[in-house]
Amino acid sequence: MQYMLLIQGDETKMNAATVVDDTGMSAEYAAYNAALMKAGVIRGGERLKPTSATTSVRVRDKKAIVLSGPYAETQEQLGGFYIIDVPDLDEAIEWAKKCPAAQSGTVEVRPIWPTGR
Amino acid sequence: MSDTDEAARIAERVARDSYGRLVAFLAARTRDVAGAEDALSEAFAAALRMWPADGVPDNPDAWLLTVARRRQTDSIRRRQTRRAGEEHLMLIADELEAAASEGREIPDRRLALMFACAHPAIERGMRAPLILQTILGMTAEDISAAFLIPPATMGQRLVRAKARIQDAGIPFAVPENEDLPERLEAVLDAIYAAYTKGWSEVGDAGVPEMAGEAIWLGRLLVGLLPHEPEVKGMLALMLYAEARRNARRDSTGAYVPLEQQDTSLWDDSQIGIAETLLREANKGGPSGRYQLEAAIQSAHSARRLAGVDNWAAIVALYDHLLARTHSPVVVLNRAVALAEVEGAQAGLDAIDSIAADKRMQTYQPYWAARGHLLARAGCKSEAREALTLAIGLSSDEAVRAYLRGKLAELLDA
Amino acid sequence: MRYMMLIHHDEAALAAAPQKDLWADYAAFNEALSKAIGGSSGERLEPGKNATIVRSNDVLDGPYADTKEQFAGYFFVEAADLDEAVAWAKRCPSSRYGAIEIRPVVAQQASWK
Numbered sequence: 001m002q003y004m005l006l007i008q009g010d011e012t013k014m015n016a017a018t019v020v021d022d023t024g025m026s027a028e029y030a031a032y033n034a035a036l037m038k039a040g041v042i043r044g045g046e047r048l049k050p051t052s053a054t055t056s057v058r059v060r061d062k063k064a065i066v067l068s069g070p071y072a073e074t075q076e077q078l079g080g081f082y083i084i085d086v087p088d089l090d091e092a093i094e095w096a097k098k099c100p101a102a103q104s105g106t107v108e109v110r111p112i113w114p115t116g117r
Numbered sequence: 118m119s120d121t122d123e124a125a126r127i128a129e130r131v132a133r134d135s136y137g138r139l140v141a142f143l144a145a146r147t148r149d150v151a152g153a154e155d156a157l158s159e160a161f162a163a164a165l166r167m168w169p170a171d172g173v174p175d176n177p178d179a180w181l182l183t184v185a186r187r188r189q190t191d192s193i194r195r196r197q198t199r200r201a202g203e204e205h206l207m208l209i210a211d212e213l214e215a216a217a218s219e220g221r222e223i224p225d226r227r228l229a230l231m232f233a234c235a236h237p238a239i240e241r242g243m244r245a246p247l248i249l250q251t252i253l254g255m256t257a258e259d260i261s262a263a264f265l266i267p268p269a270t271m272g273q274r275l276v277r278a279k280a281r282i283q284d285a286g287i288p289f290a291v292p293e294n295e296d297l298p299e300r301l302e303a304v305l306d307a308i309y310a311a312y313t314k315g316w317s318e319v320g321d322a323g324v325p326e327m328a329g330e331a332i333w334l335g336r337l338l339v340g341l342l343p344h345e346p347e348v349k350g351m352l353a354l355m356l357y358a359e360a361r362r363n364a365r366r367d368s369t370g371a372y373v374p375l376e377q378q379d380t381s382l383w384d385d386s387q388i389g390i391a392e393t394l395l396r397e398a399n400k401g402g403p404s405g406r407y408q409l410e411a412a413i414q415s416a417h418s419a420r421r422l423a424g425v426d427n428w429a430a431i432v433a434l435y436d437h438l439l440a441r442t443h444s445p446v447v448v449l450n451r452a453v454a455l456a457e458v459e460g461a462q463a464g465l466d467a468i469d470s471i472a473a474d475k476r477m478q479t480y481q482p483y484w485a486a487r488g489h490l491l492a493r494a495g496c497k498s499e500a501r502e503a504l505t506l507a508i509g510l511s512s513d514e515a516v517r518a519y520l521r522g523k524l525a526e527l528l529d530a
Numbered sequence: 531m532r533y534m535m536l537i538h539h540d541e542a543a544l545a546a547a548p549q550k551d552l553w554a555d556y557a558a559f560n561e562a563l564s565k566a567i568g569g570s571s572g573e574r575l576e577p578g579k580n581a582t583i584v585r586s587n588d589v590l591d592g593p594y595a596d597t598k599e600q601f602a603g604y605f606f607v608e609a610a611d612l613d614e615a616v617a618w619a620k621r622c623p624s625s626r627y628g629a630i631e632i633r634p635v636v637a638q639q640a641s642w643k
Contacts, residue, residue, distance in 0.1 A: 004573070008594055046635045049636055054634075057619035057630045058625055058629045058630070059620055059626045064620045064625070071631040072595065093589055099584075106584070108593065110581045110601075111580055113573065113575060113576055
């Protein structure tokens with residue numbers, strides 16, 4: 001089954017983390033990525049720019065409303081995600097626990113709609 | 118104004134013109150507004166210092182660039198940083214050189230920069246400050262004074278907004294036809310917002326220099342978009358208001374409302390330019406908000422010739438404006454004009470429709486207008502109540518003094 | 531620039547919409563998107579009630595945020611600038627039943643890509 005691991009954390013802290021190489025990744029994330037790859041469960045993932053670079057769009061009565069900022073102002077922000085392919089939720093949770101964000105923030109585990117979009 | 122003052126003003130204008138063009142050119146290429154400003158800031162400061170005394174150089178762009186490169190090299194020698202600034206300057210130097218060899222100027226990207234600054238993804242309140250800083254090189258401190266925000270806060274917000282232009286990928290482009298009207302309105306609104314900061318009803322709270330900057334931006338925009346009627350409408354609107362600047366106070370400094378102003382104090386030449394602009398704007402196509410508001414000001418200025426305001430025409434123009442905007446402020450202004458045609462009670466009936474609007478509860482002009490209309494309709498105690506509220510909501514001493522006078526008249530009568 | 535487009539839905543509003551038209555619109559949108567960017571780039575997610583939250587070693591029932599509109603899926607676009615991304619957001623049928631959040635992606639060269 002495919003799961004999305006959503007990384008929710010305080011983005012000011014996340015962005016202040018020490019980077020190790022020119023990929024801009026911290027040592028913890030580099031290690032986590034290596035582990036995901038070694039296990040062969042990773043299907044994708046991205047790191048997002050901070051919410052200050054975010055824009056939201058809604059269409060009401062055929063008119064687009066473009067707003068500066070994220071969809072919801074929250075204490076923690078979505079900073080990135082992984083897509084993993086594992087047999088069940090328990091294994092997905094194990095991976096979520098290993099994610100560096102679980103220590104300082106929250107990781108949300110969401111199953112992907114089985115038929116695709 | 119003395120000749121030296123005039124020369125200093127011209128030098129400053131040329132410096133701002135050149136600076137804005139270079140910043141826009143660099144930023145449009147790299148999307149890095151802050152980097153472009155950094156690269157040119159010291160040279161621009163030097164130009165503002167030196168040109169008024171030494172005269173404007175033959176090629177202002179090349180002068181700014183040469184000084185910028187020299188300063189840049191100095192600071193790189195001092196500490197090995199600012200490489201980005203150096204790259205910016207190389208880019209523009211190449212372009213300037215190529216342009217010079219072909220006998221042309223570097224492309225003017227200020228219009229694209231203005232659209233980036235007034236993009237819907239930029240917080241509305243920051244659009245005018247961004248344009249003032251990037252196009253005119255105004256400091257955060259000068260801008261903050263007009264916008265009543267502490268300088269440090271204004272500085273931070275400007276830094277964030279510029280980072281956002283780069284990070285979010287906001288384009289430096291004039292929008293396509295179908296999007297243009299709405300996006301242009303945002304640019305016009307930002308410039309007009311800057312103007313109103315410099316033109317509060319009476320001088321106390323306003324920063325007059327800001328009005329001059331906004332008019333300059335309006336002229337620039339008319340030059341860059343000569344076929345857009347609303348741009349001319351907005352410039353005309355600002356010039357009509359500007360023409361009346363000296364009539365807004367009497368010799369003792371007391372507030373004089375529009376309908377009591379001495380029309381001989383109105384500036385004919387500004388009104389003339391405004392009339393020409395408005396005529397050109399109205400030549401074809403539908404009338405936009407700024408054209409309508411300018412037309413209302415034109416109808417007011419007709420009093421200078423005819424001796425009386427054409428209130429019926431003003432009401433009709435407000436009707437059109439109301440159909441477009443549905444703004445309670447327009448309802449209020451229309452009601453005041455209507456009272457001149459059909460009497461105070463008609464005006465009062467017309468503002469009943471916005472009486473329950475929450476925004477009106479703390480909107481000073483609403484209570485002032487209501488007070489005047491009630492007084493004219495003979496509703497003394499209600500008028501007293503409304504005028505008292507208007508005084509309490511006013512932040513301008515001259516306006517307060519005027520309203521206190523009205524209140525005293527009411528109690529004496 | 532690469533943008534992640536996060537779809538937030540009001541599930542009730544979505545359920546109240548004429549289903550046949552809605553999903554026909556969605557199919558057309560997906561078709562247009564995949565034609566423009568070459569292949570599929572997004573996923574629909576199971577509803578928020580099927581989410582699980584991990585915080586330190588605590589495991590809780592999801593979703594992460596209890597809001598009227600829920601994160602429901604995403605897609606990616608490669609766009610020249612924000613205006614192009616906004617144009618895709620407007621085309622997405624979900625923009626009528628919630629909001630599309632546009633987040634630029636940090637350019638990173640990860641080895642699984």
